[in-house]
Amino acid sequence: MLKGKNSDAAIMLKAMLAALGRNDMMAYLAMMAVRLLELHRVLKPTGSLYLHCDPVASHYLKILLDAIFSPKNFLAELIWKRTSAHANATQSFGAVHDVLLFYKKGGSIIWNQQYTRYTDAYIAEHFVHKDPDGRLFRRSDLRNPGVRPNLMYDYTASNGRTYAPHSNGWAVSLEVMKELDRQNRLFFPAKENGRLRKKIYLDESLGVPITDVWEDLPPIHASSPERLGYPTQKPVALLERIVAASSSEGDVVLDPFCGCGTTVHAAQKLKRQWIGIDVTHLAVALIERRLKEAFPGIKYDVFGVPKDAAGAADLAARDKHEFQKWIVATIGGQPYKGGKKGMDRGIDGFLHFRDVDNQPQTAIISVKGGGTKSGDIRDLKGVLEREGAAIGVFLTLGKPSREMEKEAASAGFYETGNHKFPRLQLLTAEQVIEGQRPKAPFSHFESLKKASRESEDKQGRLI
Template identity: 60%
Template sequence: MNELHFGDNLDVLRAMPAESVDLIYLDPPFNSNANYNVLYGTKHGGASKAQSHAFEDTWTWGIDAQRALDETAARHFEAGALLDAFQKVFAGSDMMAYLAMMAVRLIEMRRVLKPTGSLYLHCDPTASHYLKLILDAIFTVRNYRNEIIWRRTSAHANASQRAAAVHDVIFLYGKSDRVVWNQIYTPYRPEYVAEHFVHKDPDGRLFRRSDLVNPAVRPNLRYDYHASNGRVYKPHSNGWKVSLEVMRQLDRENRLFFPAKDDARLRKKIYLDESPGVAASDVWDDLPPIHASSQERLGYPTQKPESLLERIVSASSNKGDVVLDPFCGCGTAIHAAEQLGRKWIGIDVTYLAIHVIEERLVKAFGYRIKGSYTLYGRPEDAEDAKALAARDWLEFQKWAVFTLDGLPKDRPGADGGIDGIIRYHQLGKDRASRAIVSVKGGLNVGVDAIHKLKSVVKREEAEIGVLVCVNPPTGPMLREAASEGETGPSTRRVPRIQIVTIEQLFHPAPVLLPGMVDPPEVLSAPVSPAKRGRKRVEGQTEMLFPIEGTAEAQKRKSNRPIRSVDIEVTRSAYTRKTK
C-alpha cells in the first residue's frame, strides 16, 4: 500500500522501519529566502487575484534548529563534528539553521534506506557545497556516486553582471557499493547520427561498424572464422570479442560487416533503430523545464518535469520497489513512481501539496487510485483538529477554510478580518456571491468577534459571514449572530452570520448557503501595481526571483484543488503577522 503523509517529515521518518526504502528523492526548499505564490484560476479562465501562499523558502535559527543541531551531534559523530565547525562561521544564521535541519533528516533517511538503495538530493548552488559535505559525513565519501547538473532553464535574465544561473545540482549517494543501477541512455544527437551511422543495408536500415577485437588477451577466443561470404578471417592477437557460436549467430542474422579489402578486419553492425542511445553523463541538458503552456504544469512554484523524475526512478529502482519523497511538493516523484510500477511514500508539511497531489493522481490515473494509498495526518475528528490548532494555528486555519469549500486568503500583512472566501452562485444572479470566513481559536472569543465579522461582511459587500470557533460559542454570541437576520431567496433562507464549531466541521454541510458552491474567484481587496510586481517564470524560480526583506520560517499550506496555473512571485517589505 502506498502512503501519503501530511506533517513534519522528521516525525514520519523516525516512525518508519529501518532499511524499508529502495530509493529516496528529495527536493527540499533551497534556503534562497524566496516566497512563492500559486494563483487560482477564475471560472472563465485566466488568472485570479485570489491566491494561497504555497510556502516560504526560509529557514530561521531558533529552538527547532538548535534541537536539530543537538540531535545531529548525539546521533552521528562525523555529522555533528562538521556542524560544530560550521557553527564557527555561521552561528545563529539562517544558513546554520538550514544545515542543521537538513542534517538531522538526512541521518534518518540513511537509516530507512536499504543497503541497495540510493539517495538523490536536489538543490541549487545556494547551499550545495555545504550539503555535499554533510552527505559525505553521513553516507561516507566512498558512497558518493555523482554530482548531476540539470539545466533547469534557458532564461538568461539574471546575466547582466554575472554568468546566467541556469542549472540545479542533484547529488547521488548510495547506501553501500551494492546499489541498484539501471543504465540510462540519452538519444543520439542528429550530428552524431550523421557522422557515425553512415552505412545502409539494402532494406534501408542505417548502421555503424563496431570493432570485434577483444580489449584483453583471450587465447580461448583466438579462432579462424569461416564466414558466409566464403572468406576466412584471422583473429587479432588478443582474440575475438565473442565466441565462435555467437559469431555464427551474428552471421546468420546479417549482423557482420564484411570489409572490401582482404586485410581489413571483420566488424559487427550496430543498427540505429536498435541502439538505446548514449549512456547518460552527469550533465542533463536534454530534460527541459516545464514551460507556461505545458499541459504538465500545475502552477506549483518549484515543480520539476516528469521526465526528470522518471529518469531517476528508472535508473535507481526496479518495479515493486519503494520510492520515498520526504519533501513531495506537488508530487512529481510520486507520479513517476506510480507510472513506472513502483510503490511510494510521500511526505509534505503543506496542505496545498497534499491536496494538489491527490488531485494530480486522480487526473492521471483515475479515481481508482484513491484506493491504492493511505493518507495520514489529516484531522479525522474534533480532537485531531484541536491538536492541529494547538500545534500549528495557520495550518488549522487553512484546513478549516478548505473544509468549508473555501479558499484561504493569504497575503503579506494583516488579514483585514478575512481568513477565507466561499464563493457560490445563485439562480437569477449574474455575479457570484461570497461568504467571508473568519477563524478564531482563542479561549475568550466573544461578541466582539461577531461585531468585527459583521463589519467585514458589510465592508466587503458579501452576503454571509462565517465564524469558525475552536470552543463552543457563548449565548451572547449566538444572539448577536441571530440579530443579523437571514438572506437568500424565499425558497432557501439562511442566516447572514453563522457560527461553526470544530465538531460541526465534520458534519456534511457545516455552512448553509443559498446557492451552489464554487471555487473563489477574487478577493475584494485590490492590489496596487506599485506594491506588487508579477513575473511569469519558467521552471525553477528559487534563485531567479528571491523576495527582498524578511520572512517568517513557517510554511504556508492549503488543501483544495487549484484550477489554474500562473506563478506569481511577490516582492514585499511586509512581514506576515501571526494570530
C-alpha cells in the same frame, strides 16, 4: 549527535559553525543534519539517496553527506538545468541550474541505466548505413578492448571470406559470431583486408546513456500543462528518471520533503510503493487532490491530518495557522497569499467559479479556529462588499450560534441565471471532514491547476 553512532556529522557541524558563524545557512545545515542521519538509518543497504539543492548550499551539503554516508559512497553530482537563461543577471552569469547529490548507503545498489534519445543530427551522422529492408544501422567494432587469447580465432563468414582477429582478439565467442552472422548482423567490408564489424540498428538502440549533466528535461513554465501553481514544483520527468534509475517495481520510495507530491506521483506512475512526508497541511491536501485526479480510484493512507472534530480541535489548539491552511485546502480553496503569515485584511482564502455567463467569480473564505461571535459574520459581509465578491464562506471549529446563522441569512442570496445560492455560508470543521462543501454555481474550480490523468494501473499497497 555527538553521542550517536555517527559522530562525524556533529564534528563537521562544529567545524562549519566555526567557519560560518551563527546564521541562516548554519541553521539550515543543522536542520538537515539530523534528518540526513535518520534517512541514512532507514535506507536499505541497496538503496540510494538523491538530495536536491541549489548551488548556494550544495558544497556545504556535500561535506555533510560525506560525513554521514562516507566519501567512498558518493556517486555523482548531477547538474539539472531547471530553467532558461535569466535576463536579470547583470553582474554575474545567469543562474539556470540546480544540483542533485547522489549517494549510496554502501555496497551494491539497484541501478537501471537510463538513456536519452538520439538527436536528428546524431542519427544523420552515425546511422548512415541501410539494409535492403530500409533499417538504418551504424557499424560497431568487434575488437576486444583487452587482450583475450581465448578469443583469437579466424572466422569464415557466410560471404565465403575468412577474417582474422585483431591482435587483442574478437569481442565475442565463436558461437556468438556465428549467431550474429545467421541474423544478418555482421557488416562485411568491401576491402579484403577490412575489419569485420557488427551492425547496431537504430530501431533497437536505447539511445545515449545519460550523463551527470541534465539539459533535456523541459522546465515548468507558466503555461506548462503539468504546472499546479506550487512554488517549488519539479517536473514529473525529473523524478521519473531518478525513481526509474534507482529502484525497481514494488520498491519503496521515500520523499521526506514532498511539497506538491511530484515524487509520489512519479513513484505511483512507475508502480513503486511510496511514502511522502510534508509539514504543511496545504501540501498534503494538494498531494491528495493531485493523486486523485491523476490516478482515479487510488487508495492510500494519510496520517497526521484531522479525521474527526477532536482532531481538528487538536490542530487548532497546536497551530491555528496550520488549521487555517488545512481547512481552506480541504474544501478546495487557495489560502490567501499562499498561506503566508501576515495581515490578511479579513481574507483567509479564495474559491473561484464561473457564473451562468461563464464569467469568473470569487468566493472569499474566512476561518476561525477559536471562539466565534456574530460580529465575525458582519465582518465577513463587510469584506464581501469591499472586495465585490459573490459569495462568502465562514469556516469555524465550533458550531455557530443562532445569532451567527441569522446574520449569515440576512446576507441574502447570490443569483446567476435561474440558480440561487446563500451569499454567506457557514461550515464547521466536522462538516468539512464529513465531506460537506460550499455551494457554488456549477461547482468551483481551484486556483491551483488540476493534475493530468495518468493510466488506470493501480498499485497493490501504498504506504
